[in-house]
Amino acid sequence: MSAVLSGCLALAPGPKSTPRPTPRPVKPVYSPSVASLELAKYYADLEQDLLTRGLLRTDGGGPETPYDAEDLAERFETLAFYDEYAAASDGGAGGLGRWEVPVILEPVFGPSVSAAQAARDRDMLTAYAARLARVTGHPVSVGSKGNFTVIFAGLDDADFTEARVRKLLPNLSASDLALFTAPPRKFYCLVTAGGPRQDPLNYSRGVALIRAEQPGLMRESCIHEEVAQGLGLRNDSPKARPSIFNDDDEFARLTSHDEKLLQMLYDRRLRVGMSAAEARPVVTRIAQEVMGELTH
Structure with a gap:
């Protein structure tokens, strides 16, 4: 217990002392909640189970996963022109969407993410951005003030995540916002990307969430x-194989099959807003070219 005494005391002058610098505030040590610890254990057990079953492969496929140009064209159409979350009334069909401006990935980290983990995540994202730029021929890099924000955050960072997503996507619906702030545990990660309302397929903003409780390979797979x-x-x-664009978790990392799909997406013969029917002859030719079945 301490007390403060008021009044004026006559003291003999003493030696002058150098004022002590004001100490910097100490950042409190993060202690995960029970819910966060339970989620981390769930994901650790899940990763081990997937690996035991031969999933989360990092070999990119082999002789048992063959495909040809026709397969590639068909899969490209499914992945680039259809949306599993679109209204059933239109069959999920849409136009081709992609970035015409350079993509700048900006990693941000919730308070629960340690500095060491954040450094590893940033390095992984930087290496991946360089690979995507090489594959697509489109500028993709990591930097500050980016247009594609990658949020690494856990359950205990819900307030941080909500504030960041509200700022980045002010028109996001309440239900979609809830997916970012309190996603079901079956959602290891999620992303939204698009353009302004008047030109939604001309991408200019992306936001992804990578759940921080995940162990290493699942975390990399999400990125x-x-x-x-x-x-x-x-x-x-389900027909995309060998591919990460498949809900079966067979492959953990972008495969050479997926690289070809991205190369096709950013081929300048395709245009933002093209319908699947309009693009189909061009897609067929590009698929033959990237498979080496046809020269330019």
Whole structure:
């Protein structure tokens, strides 16, 4: 207990002392909640189960996953022109969407993410951005004040995530906002990307959430899939193999098959807003070219 005494005391002058610098505020040590710890254990067990079953492969496929130009063209159409979350009334069909401006990925980290983990995530994202730029021929990089924000955050960072997403996507619906702030545990990660209301297929903003409770390979898999989908391959398909654009978790990282799909998406012979029917002859030819079955 302490007390403050008021009044004026006559003291003998003493030696002058150098004022002590004001100490910097100490950042409190993060202690995860029970819910966050339980989610981390769930994801750790899930990753181990997937690996035990031969999933989350990092080999990119092999002789048991063959495909040809016809397969590639068909899968491209499914992934680039259809949206699993679109209204059933239109069959999910839409136009081709992609970025015409350079993509600048900006990683941001919730308070629960340690500095060491944030450094690893940033390095992984930087290496992946360089790979995507090489594959697509489109500028993709990591930087500050980006137009594609990748949020690494956990359950305990809900307030941080909500504030950041509200700022980035002020017109997002309440239900979609809730997916970012309190997603079901079956959603390891998620992404939204698009353009302004008057030109939604001309992408200019992307936001992805990578759940911080995930262990290493699941976390890397989320980065690969969500960023690639945010570039315009917005759908998943059980026929896409070997591919990360598939809900079966067979592959953890972008495959050479997926690289070809992204190369096709950013081919200048395709235009933003093209319908599937309009693009089909061009897609067929590009698929033959990237498979080496046809020269330019």
